Amino acid sequence: MTDNQTPPGWYPDAQGVQRYWDGTEWTEHTSADAASPALVTAYCTNCAALMDPSAPACTACGFGVGTVVNYCRSCGTQASPGQAMCLACGSNLTIYRAEEKSKLVAGLLALLIGGLGIHKFYLGYTNAGVIQIVATIFTCGLAAIIPFIEGIIYLTKTDAEFEAIYVIGTREWF
Numbered sequence: 001m002t003d004n005q006t007p008p009g010w011y012p013d014a015q016g017v018q019r020y021w022d023g024t025e026w027t028e029h030t031s032a033d034a035a036s037p038a039l040v041t042a043y044c045t046n047c048a049a050l051m052d053p054s055a056p057a058c059t060a061c062g063f064g065v066g067t068v069v070n071y072c073r074s075c076g077t078q079a080s081p082g083q084a085m086c087l088a089c090g091s092n093l094t095i096y097r098a099e100e101k102s103k104l105v106a107g108l109l110a111l112l113i114g115g116l117g118i119h120k121f122y123l124g125y126t127n128a129g130v131i132q133i134v135a136t137i138f139t140c141g142l143a144a145i146i147p148f149i150e151g152i153i154y155l156t157k158t159d160a161e162f163e164a165i166y167v168i169g170t171r172e173w174f
């Protein structure tokens, strides 16, 4: 690889290792470096088990990523609820914490003033909220039966179910 016209890219070097060629010379970057970011491990923020960083939920405890942050995601050090930064590695813990949404608040909003779609907005379902308002107006209030049923469904879920389905998940209707 002495041809300076070779465009920058990954090529096998003299040792057969994939190495980054910057267009004029070999760099220190080999495929081992390039692959390592994908292999970075993450810790479950609920039980501190090592997990695949791209997995939506921990295989050890089943908790969805971002539900609770009892442990640092990057180093597994224990953290207290509400702690903003890991004391061991300095990583930001707030980005892994889902915004807390109360089942009770959503349920009561749906039951009491559901026709206004406020419970949808509360859960972050803006489109569904707008649709609910329009539906309520066009049916002269009849569509308010939908949020009434939704409110009952919300309140019969456990907190964990509610969080999994409506806060981490995005089930917009029922």
Ligand SMILES: [Zn+2]
Pocket: 044, 045, 046, 047, 048, 049, 058, 059, 060, 061, 062, 063
């Ligand atoms: Zn876990």
Ligand SMILES: [Zn+2]
Pocket: 072, 073, 074, 075, 076, 077, 086, 087, 088, 089, 090, 091
């Ligand atoms: Zn940490």
